[in-house]
Every structure is written in C-alpha cells, then in structure tokens.
Amino acid sequence: MRIYYVLILLVSSMAFSQNGTIKGKITSNQGVVPSVTVSIQKLDVMIVADENGNYEIKDVPLGTHRVVFNFIGFKTETKTVKVTSPTPMVVNVTLQEDTMALDEVVITGTMKEVRRSESPIPVEIITQKLFKKNPTPSLFEAVGMVNGVQPQLNCNVCNTGDIHINGMEGPYTLILIDGMPIVSALSTVYGLNGIPNSMVERIEVVKGPASSLYGSEAMGGIINVITKNPSKAPELSADTFLTDWGELSVDMGGKFSVGKAHGLIGLNYFTFDSRIDNNNDNFTDMTLQNRISVFNKWSFDRNNNRIASIAGRYVYEDRWGGEMDWTSAARGGDEIYGESIYTKRAELIGMYQLPTEEKIFTQFSYNFHDQNSFYGDVPYMAEQQVAFVQTYWDKPIGENHTLLLGAAMRYTYYDDNTPGTASSDGTSNRPSETPLPGIFIQDEWKVNEKHTLLGGYRFDYDENHGGVHSPRVAYKFSPNNNNTVRASFGSGFRVVNLFTEDHAALSGSRDVIIAEELDPERSYSGNLNYVLKVPTDSFYLGFDVTGFYTYFTNKIVGDFDTNPDAIIYDNLRGHAISQGVSLNVDATFTFPLKIMAGVTWMDVFQIEENEAGDLERLQQIQAPKWSGTLVATYSFPNNYSIDVTGNWYGPMRLPILPNDFRPEYSPWFLIANIQGTKKFDSGLEFYGGVKNLLDFVPDNPIIRPFDPFDRNVDVDNPNGYTFDPNYNYASLQGARAFLGMRYNLF
Template sequence: MRKIYYLLFFISAIAFAQKGKLSGQVSGSGAPIPAVTVSVPELSILIAADENGNYQINNIPYGTYKVTFSFIGFETQKKKVTINKPATVLNIQLKESNTALDEVVITGTMREVRRADSPVPVEIITPKLFKKNPTTSLFEAVGMVNGVQPQLNCNVCNTGDIHINGMEGPYTLILIDGMPIVSALSTVYGLNGIPNSLVERIEVVKGPASSLYGSEAMGGIINVITKNPDRAPVISADSFLTSWGELSVDVGGKFTAGKATSLIGVNYFNYNSRIDNNGDNFTDMTLQNRVSIFNKWNFERKNNRVASLGARYVYEDRWGGEMNWGKQWRGSDSIYGESIYTKRLEVIGLYQLPFSESIFTQFSYNYHNQNSWYGNTPYMADQHVGFLQTYWDKPIGDNHTLLLGASMRYTVYDDNTPATASADGTDNKPNETPLPGLFIQDEWKLNEKHKLLGGYRFDYDKNHGGVHSPRVAYKFAPNTNNTIRASFGTGFRVVNLFTEDHAALTGAREVIIAEELDPERSYNANLNYVLKVPTDSFFLNFDITGFYTYFTNKIVGDFDSDPNKIIYDNLRGHAISQGVSLNVDATFTFPLKIMAGISYMDVFQKEENETGRLERIQQLHAPKWSGNFIGTYKLPNNYSVDVTGNWYGPMRLPILPNDYRPEYSPWFCITNIQFTKKFDYGLEIYTGMKNIFDFVPKDPIIRPFDPFDKYTDVNNPNGYTFDPSYNYASLQGRRVFIGMRYNLF
C-alpha cells in the first residue's frame, strides 16, 4: 500500500511539474496591435506583445487561468484558457474602446452613425462620466463638457440656463430622445427632474444645426437619450445626501408585459435648509421640493421595426428669499420671497411605418404651467407645445444617404404679461404659433477619406414669412489618427422675451420694450480637428474646435442705461461670438485617466451710440477663459478616486451706477473629490466633498435689507436699488456628500 502512495505522489509531482507554452497574435481593426499588455494575474506574469502583435509566455504550469489583454484605445479582454499540452495558441481580436470614438451618435445627422464617422462633431456625456461628480439634476451634469456653462441667473430663486460657446440659453435647443421637448417657457427648468438613472447618454453638438432641428438650434443642441428598456437594468437606484441637507433619490426598474418592455423611474429631490452663510438675510440656496416620474415603453414588432412611447411628469415647489419668509407672504410686499410652482407633462413617441423603406414618425406633446411670484410681481403662464415629424432615411447607392422630412410644431402660450395682451392692451390674447417645416439632407461619402453633408430647411412663420436655413459639413480623415471637420450654417429665431429671460421677471427692474422686436439672424461656422496619439505607455486624444457666429440682429437686455430698468430693443449694429476650445484625454497603462479642457471665447456686440459710432459692449456672463478637468485613478480591490472641477476667468456682470462691486468677476475654480468602492453584486458606495476650496461670490445682492425699494431715499447717496442679478457662481460653499448606487441586470 505504501508503494502505491509513493507511486501516486510521484505521478502527481510529474503532472504538477509539467509546463506548457501560450502564444498567439493580438489584432484589432484589421491589423496587428503592437505592445499589447498580456498578463496572467494568478502567476504574476506581465509581458508585452512585439511590434507585430505576437506574444509568447513560456513555462506555464498545467492548469486553467484568466489571461488579460489590454491596450490603450481598445477594450480590455479577458479570456479563460486551459494549459494541458506543450503548446497552446490563443489569437485575440480587440475592439476599439470609447476613447477611440466608437460610440453611436444620432444628434449631428438625425441618423445612427459611429461617432468617428459623423461629419458633425458630437461630444458625449455618459452616466459613467457624470457619476464622477454626483449632481441633483442634468442641468449641473452638462457642465462637465468643456465650453458648456450652466449659468445661474438669479441669486434668489436660482433659475438658470445653459450657455454653449458663450451664447445664452435660448440659443441652445434641448431635446429628449431627439425631440424638441424643452423650449421657451420650460428652458429654465427643462433639465431639472430628468431621472439620472434613466439616462443612457447626453449628446452635445456645438454650432449650427438649424437645417435639421429648426431655428432654436442656433448655438447648439443638448440631446438627452433615455435608456432602451430592453437594455436597462432590472432595478437601478442612486441616492445621496449632502451636509447641507440636500437629498436626491433616483429609482428605476423595468418589466415585461407581453411583447412590450417598460422602463419606469422616479426622481425625488428635497432641500429644506435655510442657510445664510454670507449674512445678508437671504437664503444662499433656493429651497426645493421636486418629484419627477418617467415611463417608457418599447414594443416588439415584425422585422425589428421600432415603436416606443414615453411620458414624464414633473412637479416642483421652489422658493428663495428672506430667511423669515413663509408662504403666507407669497405675493406680499412685507417680506421678500420668490416662489415658483411648476407642473409639467411630456409625452414622446417614435413609430416606424410598416413599409419596406425606413420611414419614421416622431411625435411629442408637452404642457408647462408656472405659478410664480417674484416679490409682489406675479408671473402666471401656461404653454402647450405639440410636435409631429416624419422623415425618410433612404440610402442611394453605396455613397449617398438621403434624409427627407417634414415637421409641424404648434405652440399655444398664455401669461399675465404684455406678451399676450391685445394690441390695445385691454384684453388677453394667447399666442398661437404654428410652425410647419420641410428639411432635406444628403450625406455623401466621396471616398474612404472624404465625406460631405449638405442640408436645407424651410420653415414658415406666420408673422415673418419663410425662413431658409442651409447647412454644409465636411469631414476629412487621412488616417485613423487624424480627422478634420468643418461646418457652416445659418440661424433664425423669434424672441419670446418673458419666457426666455428670467431677469425680465424678477420685479427688481422695470421692463421696457423700446420697439417691436425683429427676429434674430445669424451665420455660424465651426472648424474641428481630432488627433489621436497612441504610444506604448499612454494614449492621447486632442480635440480642438474654432467657432464663429455673426448676428445681424440680437436681442440682449440693456442693464446699463438705467439701474431701475431692463431695456430691450433691436440691435443697431451686429454681434459676434467667436473663440476656440481644446479637449485633451490621456489614458495611461497604469490605472489613471485624465480629461481636461480649455476654452477661449470673445462674445460681444457692436451697437451705435448717441454719436452714431459703433461701440463695443462685452456680453454679460461670458468669461473669455474657462475650462474643466476630470481625473480618475483606480485603486486595488475596486476602489477609485475622482477629482473633477470647472474654472472660469473674469466675466462681465450687471452692476449699478457707482457700484462698489467690481464689474468683472475674479478667477475662480470649483473643485470636487469623490471616493468609490464597488462590490461584485452591483452595489457602489461613494463619498466625497464638493467645492473643497469653499469658493463663494461676495455681495451677490445689493441692498438686501430693502428688497421692495421702500427706503431708497434714506441714507443712500449712490441711489442704489435692490438687485439680485450680480451672479457668477453658486452661493453653496464646501459640503460633504455620501451616497449609494445599485444596479441589478
């Protein structure tokens, strides 16, 4: 028996001592990939493939191992391999990663194309990106894109808009699933309440897009793409709490009913802390109570045709003002407060017609009700917007793709301002605006290196007649590492003053409309260059864009002529928005990724002064220099740390005559840090700090002790009046947050 044991032990020792060889080639995009990292963690083996993508690992003990193949610009691939013979061959095909611009985008051309193939540059924010700095709304999240500035317009109620390349919110068209669901009255609040857990990605197009999406896309587009219910997690949740008392809860889930799959989500945000750190007796942040419910359905059809239907309802109660304000003071002139009730309903749908051709119909409806008081100034408004669009996506031969469509948008708007008063001012007359349009686009692949896109849109406005919006874009890619894109287009926009400019409603200044406002017209041009630099130790991606927009007419509020008034009239001159932005992504072979951006922009208007000469006026809230940065380092055991931030140079601010506050803001930076621990079963715990350097503006409100201007003639040699519009950053200081995410697939 003892001999048998010795024999078994000897055989086992021989088997254990047997070793084999693992070899093969790593390729991707049809070519070998040099210097790919090949590792076997169980054996602490780490090698690099040669210049032809070939690798070889000798003396591997027989057994089963996980082999990892990684290279910058490509998705990491793990393979389980069993070594039980002298030589084992394993060839690997790596796929390009997101760093190599492999995402599918639709916003630039209204068609699904690889981001790298799009003739129009498209920037993407994924949930993975904006989770690096958790936010309570998408309004804050889009600020992670270089050149996109979420701008707060009031220090009391904290309403804001999105500036792209220095142009104000009304020049940015906000879409949900490709449809213009957020416009006019809802622009200020449109991105609040969209559940972050239900967002698949956000696509941002800077520059002309009017030929496809209409006149409101003069400055750019933000398209919020919601998740496909078929690919969404069964359960998702994301909730965090800050030391200021902000509570954000996102919960989503999906279920199947017959041949349909449904995705439902709820977003709840509550902030009920009266904080006044600067001692002006006004709340530093608007108190809010908001709930949003979202539901989307996908229906299974023959031949994989598309059909979806979604709806969202939002209710929000927000107020800001004096610390002792209560709802009993709403609308009074005793204690100042700005109180806004918002109710909003949205319905969106997409249906592919049952033809052999690819013909799609999109439709949407939204209702927006705002019941608000700005001190003792009421603003009550209702808006209904119906939208219907049908388009035909038709390939013509191998090189042309034609897009032909028609749309109809019908807007009904009513409020208690002169905007909806009859001509003699004695009666209320809601605005009804039908806007039919036709558009055509041809995407022409000249060859593998050249692509040309031409587009034209015609809209008919009942007050201003036909509107022509041509667009042309060109893409040249001599190789996979260099891409040049150029585009040109025109814009046309009818100003909806009271729905777009919150400053006209605060009650702090009298609104003067000096004359009938004409439409705004613009000419836009963009030039973009993308350079990818792969090396053995890191991957660099440079993305530089120059932009130029010329306005023949631009409606901008005049805060300078009279401290008690905002004066609106047509521009007797011209306006220009121009600049350049640079984005740099750096991914290293060790677990570090850095993204950084810098923008220079010059936004101004030239208008005739009293002498008839053109005078240059710098635009408010448009810093010449700005930038962002994101750094991620992955630690062992699924820990990671993220550092994010935005910085801004001086921006011109609205000041009063003889104002003691500077006309330009200082340089400042808002920096955040987050630590995350991921668990294997879909759970993440994260904590961190926002605004770690505790930057807040000084003296944001002038004369906060007299918000109704009752005592301006008492001990007031400079004639100051109450004004909360001196704003360039949030008044929230340093705060700690802790949160939890969970996804079950």
Template structure:
C-alpha cells in the same frame, strides 16, 4: 572543394536551426458576438505592432521562442494585456473579447445628422457625456451634469430662486436648443427648469453639438444643441437605484425598473430631490440655496414589431416647489411685501413618440407634446404663465447606392403661450395668448466620396407668421487620411424665432402695448468650425485629442425697448452684431495601468458691437462668458474594485451685471470648483460611494445688493442710499454652496 561543401552543410544546418526556433501568434478580436476591426496589437517587449483587419483578425509571424505580452488597444474599448509563450512546435492561437470602455470616445451618435452613425464617422463633431462619466461627480439634475463638458456652462442667473440656463461657447441660454430623444421638449418658458428632474437612471447619453444646427432642428438651434438620449427599455437594467445625501442636507433618489408586458417592454423611472435646510453662510439673512421639493416620473415603452420596425412612446411628469428668500419667510408671506421670498410652483407634462411606418422605405414619424404651468411670486410681483408646445415631423431615410445617405422631412411646431402680464394683453387689457405655428421642410445628403473623404450638405426652410420665410443651409466636410487623424470643417447658418414673452415681463408695471417693428427680422447666425481629432495608441497609453476652432457671427438680435415710451414695449432688431469666437481643446489619456485622465480648455471671446445714434460703435463684452475656462477628470482604479475620481471646472474672469457706482467688481476672479469621490464596487451590481464637493470651499465674495431692503422701501433716501442702489439678485458667477461631504449607494441588477 570538400571544405566548401562542409561549409555549406554547416550553414544550412545553422539556418534551419534558426528557423526552427521561431513561431507565430494569431487570433480574432471580438466585442461580444461581433468582430472589432482596426484594433492596435502590440507585441512586447519586441515593440512589433500590427492592426486587426476588417474581420478582427491579427497575426505575428517569425517570432523567436519565448514569453511575451500582447497589448490590445483601441478607442472605445478597454486596453487589455495577455501573456503568451511562443514555441516553435505549436502556433499560438489567442482569440480575445474586448470590453467596451465606460469613457469611450467612439460611441454611436445621432444629433449631428439625425441618423445613428459612429462618432468617428460623423461629419459633424459631437461631444458625449455618458451616465458612467457624470456619476464620477453625482448631481441631482442634468442641469449640473452637463457642466462636465468643456465649453458648456450651466449658469445660475438669480441668487435667490437659483434659476439658470445653459451657455454653449459663451452664448446665452435661449440660443441653446435642448432635446429629449431628438424632440424639442424643453424650450422658451421651460428652459430654466427643463433639465431639472430628468431621472439619471433613464439617460443613456447626452450629445452636444456646438454651433448652429437649424438646417435640421429649426429655431433656437443657432448656438448649439443638447440632446438627452433616453435608454431603450429592453437594454436597461431590470432594477436600478441611486441615492445620495450631502452634509448640507440635500437628498436625491433616482430609481428605475424594467417591466415586460407581452410584446412591449417598459422602463419606469422616478427622481426625487429634497433640500429643506435654510443655510445662510454669508450672513445676509437670505437662503444661500433655494429650498426645493421635486418629483419627476418617467415612463418609456418600446414595442416589438414585424421586421424590427421601431415604435416607442414615453411620458414624463414633473412637479417642483422651490423657494428662496429671507430666512423667516413662510408660505403665508407668499406675494406680500412684508418678508421677501421668491416662490415658484412648477407643473410639467410631456409626451414623446417615434413610429416607423410599415413600408419598405425607412419612413419615421416623431411627435411630442408638452404642457408647462408656472405659478410664481418674485417678492410681491406675481408671474403666472402656461405654455403648450406640440411638435410632429416625418422624415424619409434613404440610402442611394453605396455612397449617398439621404434625409428628407417636414416638421410642424405649434406653440401656445399665456401669462398674466401686459405683454399678452390687448390695448383694452383683454387677454390674448400668443399662438405661434412654425412649419418647416428639411433635406440632407451625406456623400461618402471614398474611405477618406465625406461631404454633407443640408438645407431647411421654415415659415413664421411674423418673420416670413427663413432659409438655413449648412455644409460639412470630413477627411480621414488614416485611422489616427480626422479633419472636419463645417459652415452653417442658424436662426431663432424669438418668443417675445418671457419672465422679463414680470418686472413690468402698468399696461403696456407690445409693438413689433414692421421689418422685424429673425435672429441669424453664420458659423464656421474647424475640428481636428488625433488618436495615438502606444505601448503604454492611448492618447486622444480633439481641437476645435469656432467663429459665429450673429445679426438681427431682437431687443425690447422699454424706455422710449413708458406705455409700450417696442421690439426691434439690434443695430449691430455679436461675435462668438475661440478655440477648444479636449484630451483623453488612457494608460495601460488603471489610470484615465481627461482635460479640456477653452478660450473664447464673445462680444456685441452696437452702432451709436450719433456715430461710433460700442463694444460690449458678453455677460457670464469667461475668456478662459476648462474641466478635468481623473480616475484611478485600485485592486478589489476600489476607485477614486477627481473632477472639476475652472473659470477665468467673466463680466457681471453691476449697478451704477457699484462697489462690486465688474469682473469675477479666477476660480476652481473641484470634487473628489471614492467608490467601492461589490458583486451583484452594488456600489457605495462618497466624497467631497467644492474641495477648495470657493464661494463668491459678493452676492445680493441691499438684502436688508429687498422691496426698495428706502432706496430713494438720498442720505441712507446716496448711490441709489436697489435690491439686486443677478450678480452671480458661481454657486453659494461651499465645501460639503456626500455619501451614496447605487444598485444595478440586469
């Protein structure tokens, strides 16, 4: 019995000694003043993991005495590591403030629902590009910057004037709606030039929604939306500047300053781009890149109001002089048929406003106006056009209970368009500008069934004088079984009230009557998306993956018949349909050492089926829509604030516009345009950067057809031109700019 007691005493002593050798770690995780919930906390080398609660608190208990490393990681913040020593005598308290990640995947977004929500909470998948991201490959305009988003393709459509549009999932530019602060500022005539000259210094982020969003934004949003969100003035740096130049002679200056005037804060930005070097690397006697001289001035004001109500007002003015053509062209030959040149003068003014009504309910009014004037000659063909667009909408943002977020609004868009072509002329050749009023109503409800399930329903009704009433419903569903997995499914319809008067009319000769078929219907699309987002935090890295499958069915495509009657342009709906379908995958890998990788790949099949008059169906692959494409971004940060960025885009074969009996291939080759940049950050907001664009020096093998006869003066000679070729500028799939160095400096003072 005594032996048993001794054994028990020894056991209790050993046990108490063991418990005495353990301790605890606890703390609170914040981001500035606010707590950050759901942060993954890993205790290394034990591998023990916990997740911070809703108030940012975390804890580990019964930790053996010793030295450890704690790893804090979450999507949207920088992964942070801290050393701690556990001692049984004193509990360890480690509070930490995490920094926002410059490549965060969980920013606030508004484009999908017209409301500010966390990206992870949005029922609609939204892709984001931030200034810190597109500065990894500095560009003189946002037109080029958006190419860093997988599935978004800036497409040059002319090898001489270098005009272009933006394709989303292979669909042409007119199917992409471009917004500035949610306003349809850039559309129709101005789409080609609208993203050029927006100062990068005033951009907070760019949001992209793929697929139709006409239930909220109306006409043109049937292929997707690009929304440029400008900075709130009081959040902007006091002074910011970015200047770079390239070995090809391009110069870009981007600067902004914040001003305070009483209860108002202003952000004044300017962008200047100049390129005046007549490069001709392919020896066809034509400029490889258009000469450009562009200045853009932007000013945005935010006003302090009672109860933090919102009132902002912004304006922008753009002037651009661009030309491309034969190397010996000067302005004295503008419009002549002696020396070929395409010269375009563009003037543009914009006004944007947002006002929250002084009521207890959240009621907002948005308004915008833009004036766009284009004075251009394409060889000896003049094209003079002016477009004015006024837009106003009011919406009520209401929360019903804890689960329903409601939106109800009305909008009015008024477009006036005029040009010098027969398309805007009466049969007696008198001028008749096109006037298009487009009123609409929209409603949306987002129902949070519980923490895992959310449903969104929306509907919009628009009335067009030519098409009548247009209905656009959509529905979306989001399922988040846990913080690491999110599933989204959406279905919607889109429409486009077509502006029949475009630059295509500049090619017309003689008087033509514009005939619109009586039963002309608006272009429609039916779209479905399935989206899966995976977030995997580990001890060594955080992996993010975003997979989207999409399918869009387009009907009633409006085409112009120029052949049936040479005195008429007959507009009618396509006798068939078009399809855009595919899969897009984006990955984001952030290691616990300073390496970050992002990559995307898209497969898409975009085509049109048209029924023949005599029976049968023709399948036509969409121009400039490669089945395979992708992008990549890699960043490594060294000690002493040195970093290197590798970026690039690659494309598979795409169908190109060719002439009959063309010797140029109908499909482009596989190609990749890669870039590298080195950056050194100094104190006080100064950065110096430099690198190389188009590292592999890829340029298209073929460009212009018959550049020696741009006015087709000898095109009808059967001996000299047996195939009947004509001067052609549209065969394009990549920039003609080859490898070039660049050097720049940035400065931000807060």
C-alpha cells in the same frame, strides 16, 4: 532503495516547482487587435501584445490567475486561468467594442445613427460613466462636464439658470429628448431638472447651428438627451446620495415586458429643506426644493426590426428662495421677500417607423407646462403647450448618397400675465398661438473613404415674420484612422419671448421696457474641427480642437446700464459675435489612469452705434474668455477608484449698478470635486467625496439685501443703490461632503 525514493522525491519537487506560460491571440469582430495591454495584477506583470495580436507571459507560477486584457475603444476583458503544468496554456480572447468609449454611435448631428468617427458633424458625448464621476441631482449640472458648455445660474435668490454653449445664452440652445424638441422656451430654466438619470443612455452635444434640421432655437447648439432602450436596460437600478447640507437625491429605474412590449420606468426625487445663510445676508444661499419626476418609456417588437416607441414624463417642482424668515403665507406679499415657483410639466414623445420597404419615420411630441410664481410681489403666471410632429424619409441613393427628406409642424400656445400677451392697448389678454410649418432636405455624400460632404436646407414659415431659410454645409476629411478634419457652416433663427427666457425680466427689482417691436434673430456660424489620435504601446492620446465663429443680426439685448431701475430690450443696431477656440485632450495609460481635460478661449461681444453715432464694443455678460474642465480617474486593485473633476473659469463680465462697489469682472475660480468609489461583483457600489473642495463662493451676491422692496433707497444711500440679486457667476454653496450608493441588476 533509499536512494531510489530520494531521486523520486527530488524529481517530483523539481516538477512542481516549475512555472508555466500563458499565451494566445487577441481579436475582435474586425480582426486582430494589436498592442493590447495584458496584465496579471497580483504578480505585478504587464506586457503588450504584438502587432498581430499575439501575447505570451512566461514564468507564471502554478495556480489560478486573473489575466486582464485592456485596450482603448474596447471593453476590458478578464479571464481566470488555471496553470497546472509547464505546458503553455493557450487563452485566445475576443474583445468587444466599448460603446461608451471613443467611437460611440451618435444621431444628433445628422438625425440618424452613425458612428461618431464617421459623422461629418462633430458631436460631444456625456455617458453614464461620466455621470458617475461627479454625481448630480439633475442633468442641468451634469452637462457642465462638456468643455465650452456652462450651466449658468442667473439669480442668487431662486437659483434658476440656463445653459450657455460657447458663451451664448440659454435661449440659443435647443434641448431635445430622443431627438424631439420637448423642452420649450418656458422651461429652459427647468427642462433638464427632473429627468431621471437612470433613464439616460447618454447626452449628445452639438455646438454650432443646426436649424437646417431642427428649426427655430437651434442657433447656437443642441443638447440631445438619449434615453435607454427598454430591452437593453438593467432589470433594476438605483442611485441615491445625501450631502451634509441636507440635499437628498433618489433615482430609480426598472424594466419589464408584456408580450412584445418592453417597458422602462424611472423615478427621480430631490429634496432640500435646510435654510442656510453662510454669508449672513439674511437670504437663503440655496433655494429650498421639492421635485419629483416620473418617466415611462415603451418599445415594441416589430417585424424586420422596425422602430416603435412611446414615452411620457411628469414633473412637479416647488422651489423658493428669499429672506430666512419667509414662509408660504408671505408668498406674493411685500413684507418678507421671497421668490417662489410652482412648476407642473407633462410630456409625451414617440417614434413610429412605417411598415414599408422604404425607411420612413414619424416622430411626435407634446408638452404642457404650467408655472405659478412670484418674484417678491411680482406675479408671473404662465401656461405653454407645444405640439410637434414630423415625418422624414431616410433614402440611400446609389452607393454614396444618403438623402433625408422631411416635413415638420410645430404649434405653440403661450399665455401669461405679462405685457408679452397683452393687447396693444393693454386692455385685454391675447394668448399667443404660433404655427410653424417647415420642410427640410439633407444629402450626405460619401465621396470616397476619405471624403464626406453634407448639405442641408430648411424652410420654415412664421405667420408674423414670413419665410425663413436655414442652409447648412459640412465637410469631413479623414486621410487615415488617426486624423480627421471637419468643417461646417450654417445659419439659424429664433423668435424671442423675453418673459420665458430671461429671468432678469421677471425680477421684481427692475422694470421691463420693450423699446420696439422685436424682429427674429438670425445667426451665421462656421466651425473648423481637427481630431488627432496618438496610440502608442504605453499610452493613448486624443486631441480634439475646434475653432468657432458666429455672427448675429437682430440680436435682442437687454440694456442693464442705461437705467439701474429698468431693463430695456430692443433689436441690436449693429451685430454681435461669438468666436473662440476649444481644445479637448483624452489620455489613457497602460497603468489604470484616465484623464480628460479641456480648455476654451472665447470672445463674445456686441458692436452697436451709440447716441453719438460711434461704434461701441461691449463684452457679453457672464461669458468668460477662459474656461476649462477636468476629469481624472485612477483605479486601484479590488475595484476601488478615485475621481477628480473640476470646472474653472476666467473673469466674466457681470451686471453691475452705477457706482457699484463690486468689481465688474469676476475673479478666476475653480470648482473642484473628489470622489472615491468601491464596486462589488453583485452590482452594488458605494461612493463618497467632497464637492467644491476649495470652498469657493462669490462675494456680495446681493446688493441691499436688507431693503428688497426698495422702500428706503433715499435713506443713507448716497450711491442710489437698489436691490439687485442678478450679480451671479457661481453657486453660493460652499464645500460639502456627500455619500451615496448605487445598485444595478442586469
């Protein structure tokens, strides 16, 4: 009898000690997904599914396990599996495509939704995920994560700046919100500040001319801020962080519904109120700021999923920089130097799809911008209003052609206290009123599965300069899913208002001389892009290389060299060129490491006849020949992760004074950041890290800071230096720690 019990116990023990098996098939809505990484982290087990999407993990201990399925382009799927016997557990998985991954939907290149891989125009994207890897208080800083896009500070006192694409200055970049040219010339400095990050779905960047669709200013590139669809946004979101410099950023958003209307509201608040002068020049290293922005967007349910949306934004900002003892009582005076800017801005944008069988859309926007500012004792008071409306027809023709036909009207009112709006004799003020009607047509011809051809043309009429023609042609060749070649050519134009676009024209340190009546600028650009995808069982590599070339005529250039006390503006008697090559590399591994890196080489210069009739080549100011970006993420167990981000730049030419002791070219430098994040299942996450980890700051950013009003230039000044704050190539903020918290309720 005892032997019987012993045998029962032995058999039972053997049964319970046996391990099990987990197996199944992995699919998506497009069929089987091969080479998916399947892992059980606590067991240190990792396998790769076969070419038919089948996987099998053997020798799994009895108990409950978290099985993770991961593959490029799909959302990571986690299954909780309870293994209770040696009998194989069948766990089939359907992966969902990751809209934040490699093949997002984009609209900017062709003015309609298309998968990124199918777009004949190359489009680069910054998603919400990328925002979080280096948190910033404004989108102005965030776009620097795109290779070849450089947020450039233009003044060491007020810290205003613009965005350079492929070395071309900010006015050549058209900034859109939901496809509308809401950011006008007056606000290129401030347009991306104050857009609540909680409202942003993604940012799309198109490098190269796009005037055939978007008209004036789209000469060098487009930055399109795509806001979230209210019906798909989180119920509540919040993101706030604080730095040890005293910067506080608060970003909040929430959605709500009223019948068939879905609303989304976002709030952004940023404040910095610490007078810091680490370089001991008696000037603030960073402007003191208070900024608040409110954004409200509504979408409406309609029959047949037709589109109807409207959104509004209001921004108020008070910023100043200057001598450490400056107060608002000294504003506009000539005793204590300060640069003080009050900005009020209101925007309204909307889209409505007509209730017809044909796909006809109407878009509209309006913005009001008021700027009350003093640069030392030099006032700049300006008001600008821009109204824009366009209607376009998206019409498929046959199986292979898609026609886009539209008309647009843009009206700009601008007034300020500068010579820019003065009468020819200078005795009266004449605000500028500029209507700019235009028509455009675009045909996208899908020749077959491998070849796509796009042609576009736009005609605009300016009352001062007559008709302007803007053609564009693009071609895409995809022999297979892993190789794509894109080529494009087009032209662009813009009419310049110096006082709204060039901060140097506002600086109290130099006089502004307009040597002649300025003609509109024109550009002719070509791009060649090649995308290579290399998927393997253990890693994925993506290569994206682009060669670009832009030729400018009538380029308006500020001459800083002829007279150190003045800036002389005229049309270039010659031409200017921006050319170069950029390379982006994406690497994702089966272990939890992701790397995105980019490098750009560019040569931006102008060629003009000098007084002797000889051609001279001059390098563009603040356009480094070499630059690059880095984003690396490593994920640890229990939802911990580390992000390392950085931007590096080669030497760039700077505006120097005659006999300047400072070098004409900046040094090589790197701005590196590190961040650690802990996520919780409740939607809460904490993060912290260090910005500008290497503590890099420029030397001697302001010349003669002790005499900002140039009262003593003849005293003990053998080189004749004058006050000049425009020698800038990087922020004066050194290393600083930050700590933040996010919450998302879905």
